Amino acid sequence: MKILLFLILTLSGISFNLSAGDPPLNSLFQQGNEAYEKGNYLQALTHYEQALKKGGKSGKLHYNLGSAYFRLGRIGEAIFHFRKAKDYLPRNPDVSFNLQYARKKAIDRIKTEKKGWLDIFIEQIPLNQKEVYYFFLFSSVLFWGICISLLFKKNEALRWMRLFFALPFLASFIVWGLQLANNGDFGVIKINQTGVYSAIGKDNVVLFYLHSGTEFGVEEKSEDKWIKIVLQDGKKGWIREDAVIVN
Amino acid sequence: MVKRQMRNLHSVFLFFMIFFMASLSVFGMEITLHLDKNELTQEDQLELQVSIEGDEDFNSFPKLRGTEDFEVQSSGSSSQMSIINGVAQSKKIFQFILMPKKAGTFTVGPAEIEVDGKVFHSNEEIVKVSKSQSNKQETNRPVFIETSVSNKEPYVNEQVIFTFKLFSRVQITNASFEKLPEFKGLWKEDLQGEKEYETVINGVPWQVTEIKYAIFPSEEGKMTIEPFQLVASVVTTERRNNPSPFFDSFFNMSRRLQQVRLRSNPVELNVKPLPNEGKPINFSGLVGNFSIRSELSKNSLQVGESATLTLQAEGNGNIRDGKLPDIQWDGFKIYDDRPELNLRKTDKGIMGLKTIKKALVPLRPGSFQIPPIALSYFEPQSHSYKITETQGFSLNVVQAPQDDRESLSLTSPASPSNLKKDIQVVGEDLMPIMRGNGDLTNESMEIREKGILLFLIFLQPVLYLLGIVLRKRREKIFQDKGYWQREKAYKKFKSDFQSLDQEDTLFGNASGLLKVYLGDKLNLDGKALTPMDASRKLIPYKVSSELVKEVEEFLKTCEAGQYGGGPWGPQEKKKIKENLLTIVKKLEKEVRV
Numbered sequence: 001m002k003i004l005l006f007l008i009l010t011l012s013g014i015s016f017n018l019s020a021g022d023p024p025l026n027s028l029f030q031q032g033n034e035a036y037e038k039g040n041y042l043q044a045l046t047h048y049e050q051a052l053k054k055g056g057k058s059g060k061l062h063y064n065l066g067s068a069y070f071r072l073g074r075i076g077e078a079i080f081h082f083r084k085a086k087d088y089l090p091r092n093p094d095v096s097f098n099l100q101y102a103r104k105k106a107i108d109r110i111k112t113e114k115k116g117w118l119d120i121f122i123e124q125i126p127l128n129q130k131e132v133y134y135f136f137l138f139s140s141v142l143f144w145g146i147c148i149s150l151l152f153k154k155n156e157a158l159r160w161m162r163l164f165f166a167l168p169f170l171a172s173f174i175v176w177g178l179q180l181a182n183n184g185d186f187g188v189i190k191i192n193q194t195g196v197y198s199a200i201g202k203d204n205v206v207l208f209y210l211h212s213g214t215e216f217g218v219e220e221k222s223e224d225k226w227i228k229i230v231l232q233d234g235k236k237g238w239i240r241e242d243a244v245i246v247n
Numbered sequence: 248m249v250k251r252q253m254r255n256l257h258s259v260f261l262f263f264m265i266f267f268m269a270s271l272s273v274f275g276m277e278i279t280l281h282l283d284k285n286e287l288t289q290e291d292q293l294e295l296q297v298s299i300e301g302d303e304d305f306n307s308f309p310k311l312r313g314t315e316d317f318e319v320q321s322s323g324s325s326s327q328m329s330i331i332n333g334v335a336q337s338k339k340i341f342q343f344i345l346m347p348k349k350a351g352t353f354t355v356g357p358a359e360i361e362v363d364g365k366v367f368h369s370n371e372e373i374v375k376v377s378k379s380q381s382n383k384q385e386t387n388r389p390v391f392i393e394t395s396v397s398n399k400e401p402y403v404n405e406q407v408i409f410t411f412k413l414f415s416r417v418q419i420t421n422a423s424f425e426k427l428p429e430f431k432g433l434w435k436e437d438l439q440g441e442k443e444y445e446t447v448i449n450g451v452p453w454q455v456t457e458i459k460y461a462i463f464p465s466e467e468g469k470m471t472i473e474p475f476q477l478v479a480s481v482v483t484t485e486r487r488n489n490p491s492p493f494f495d496s497f498f499n500m501s502r503r504l505q506q507v508r509l510r511s512n513p514v515e516l517n518v519k520p521l522p523n524e525g526k527p528i529n530f531s532g533l534v535g536n537f538s539i540r541s542e543l544s545k546n547s548l549q550v551g552e553s554a555t556l557t558l559q560a561e562g563n564g565n566i567r568d569g570k571l572p573d574i575q576w577d578g579f580k581i582y583d584d585r586p587e588l589n590l591r592k593t594d595k596g597i598m599g600l601k602t603i604k605k606a607l608v609p610l611r612p613g614s615f616q617i618p619p620i621a622l623s624y625f626e627p628q629s630h631s632y633k634i635t636e637t638q639g640f641s642l643n644v645v646q647a648p649q650d651d652r653e654s655l656s657l658t659s660p661a662s663p664s665n666l667k668k669d670i671q672v673v674g675e676d677l678m679p680i681m682r683g684n685g686d687l688t689n690e691s692m693e694i695r696e697k698g699i700l701l702f703l704i705f706l707q708p709v710l711y712l713l714g715i716v717l718r719k720r721r722e723k724i725f726q727d728k729g730y731w732q733r734e735k736a737y738k739k740f741k742s743d744f745q746s747l748d749q750e751d752t753l754f755g756n757a758s759g760l761l762k763v764y765l766g767d768k769l770n771l772d773g774k775a776l777t778p779m780d781a782s783r784k785l786i787p788y789k790v791s792s793e794l795v796k797e798v799e800e801f802l803k804t805c806e807a808g809q810y811g812g813g814p815w816g817p818q819e820k821k822k823i824k825e826n827l828l829t830i831v832k833k834l835e836k837e838v839r840v
């Protein structure tokens with residue numbers, strides 16, 4: 001009973017959080033939009049960044065922020081925010097277009113092997129994290145609900161329904177698992193050029209140089225403000241934290 | 248007697264002496280460090296020899312102390328074993344080549360070796376390393392290498408030419424780099440392959456092999472380009488000691504290959520930061536000498552049509568990193584194409600041409616004066632920022648005729664054309680930003696929300712398992728009529744036991760309680776059970792014989808108490824109650840249906 005009460009209270013807490021509007025956040029977003037429309041990209045950027053600091057977490061905000069960075073010639077940050085926007089709005093064609101467009105401006109070309117079908121499948125999942133979770137819950141309630149009903153009442157129609165709902169349940173489980181496994185940190189180079197070192201510290205060997213807009217995966221973050229990165233072609237090394245933007 | 252004692256004493260002494268000498272034999276190792284010279288220059292190399300002699304054979308390798316300021320390479324070892332007067336003697340020689348990293352006076356050694364847990368040390372040697380010799384002295388050698396940079400104090404991102412030269416006045420073969428320098432903190436581009444030519448120094452012809460690199464320092468401060476290290480075989484000719492009287496002098500010469508190791512000087516750069524003074528706001532990041540030019544595809548066009556503006560920046564320097572100016576003009580939409588880069592590598596460095604095409608689409612009619620486009624760069628020669636500009640243009644934009652479409656449709660054929668053309672993309676731009684109000688947080692998920700959703704998701708299979716258990720129980724109750732009675736027997740007993748008093752009726756009630764419990768548990772009419780019946784009924788349920796006996800005794804005691812009367816004290820009555828509880832608890836554990 002206590003657990004039930006806790007659940008009800010926590011869920012109501014969530015719904016309260018979700019429904020509570022934050023006027024300053026919205027007004028910052030609107031101010032940013034107005035500045036952007038007038039061509040004051042730096043001002044727009046400041047408003048969007050403030051909105052982000054105040055807890056703004058939406059595809060729209062990241063998308064507009066990415067656009068402002070792009071207009072200011074800061075390709076690294078633009079790509080980063082377009083990628084974040086795509087996480088929230090995976091079906092939005094404008095987000096995909098802008099991300100592709102910004103990626104064209106990146107200097108470094110990274111040779112990658114042909115993508116496996118699994119990578120292509122993960123990229124094509126048209127749901128964001130929240131949608132995946134709710135889809136999983138919904139399909140799970142349907143499937144297990146029918147299974148439990150069948151324990152106490154034998155019914156041919158219910159048997160067919162169980163078979164029918166097993167498919168979305170399995171699909172949602174696989175998608176949830178893949179998204180969970182593929183949810184590693186990523187980052188983008190934000191300065192014109194930076195060296196990637198063999199170990200932490202500038203005294204080490206520079207393995208290669210990367211330029212603004214190059215994307216990488218984050219393997220490790222050290223307390224000395226250095227990050228171990230891995231490129232798509234498997235190259236690895238350490239890079240200064242202030243040269244990159246990471247999630 | 249005394250003589251015998253003396254003889255015994257002698258043999259004991261002899262035994263101890265032999266034992267003592269044997270124990271000393273471990274310490275009979277001699278280790279010597281020898282250098283071929285004690286004075287050399289930074290480009291020279293030192294031959295170091297560690298010779299170890301002793302009557303113990305060993306497999307360990309000597310450690311060299313005091314060689315931190317040298318690069319040490321092993322150049323082989325030899326060993327020799329000899330047995331003199333039945334005593335084995337071993338001699339091992341380890342050879343090393345030492346190349347000094349810097350000038351100074353150093354103490355080389357001692358060499359150390361560990362045998363059977365004991366460490367032996369050699370002597371030390373003093374070595375004086377003087378700075379690089381001048382070229383005049385270099386020319387005394389048959390082969391040498393030289394490295395140089397075009398500018399030792401460049402600015403950040405300034406192009407510097409790094410030249411490597413191998414000079415030889417004898418025939419060399421198998422030349423290969425043993426160690427290439429790390430261009431730490433520098434961006435390096437190869438300028439050309441190997442270039443070979445001949446030069447004359449002090450009247451002596453030298454064969455020169457030259458390699459050039461363009462380097463761009465990416466950070467300010469002092470940096471060092473580490474030395475190149477090269478190994479080559481020098482062909483030397485020697486006259487034979489016993490010349491053959493039948494052949495001419497050519498056949499009396501023998502050819503020999505001698506391996507040499509060469510090392511260049513480290514090159515130090517002091518990279519200066521670009522000055523902040525006079526730095527234009529829209530500084531392109533270019534360092535070198537550059538020019539910019541532009542070309543417009545047409546000077547007159549209609550609203551909505553596009554003209555191509557070609558911008559070209561050319562120059563000597565880091566053109567790859569440079570950013571061409573962004574253009575925003577009132578009355579025009581401007582779309583950028585992808586920049587193209589052409590690099591030309593010459594002896595003097597990298598020359599580059601960066602081209603970007605922009606599509607200009609006028610939004611309204613009128614006569615426009617296109618202002619010059621400026622490119623800012625830093626010129627290292629004058630230590631200042633420069634601005635180079637294109638020429639301005641005039642552009643005449645006329646209104647597109649309203650009836651264009653109609654007139655076209657009149658002249659166009661009614662049927663669809665087969666001569667379709669690919670759409671030519673003249674510009675690209677970002678999609679517009681997203682507007683509108685709404686919650687800016689509802690697309691994200693907090694950890695708490697995720698946790699609750701996962702709890703709810705994984706609760707369901709647990710509920711399903713509980714359902715299976717519940718169903719099985721239900722099925723059992725349905726199939727086995729006595730199941731429920733059995734399951735509840737103990738609970739019923741416990742509740743009745745609470746109300747059991749210690750009056751005279753205690754024996755009858757206690758016996759009745761046990762019989763009812765047994766009846767419920769064994770699914771029979773318990774009230775009619777006699778002590779003998781009870782024990783007989785319990786045996787098939789694999790209850791221990793002690794417990795069966797206890798039950799029988801208890802029921803008999805109760806019967807005696809009930810019918811036999813007698814004075815029963817409260818202690819006995821209390822004990823009866825306790826016994827009853829103990830027996831039922833044991834039965835609950837042991838009776839398996």
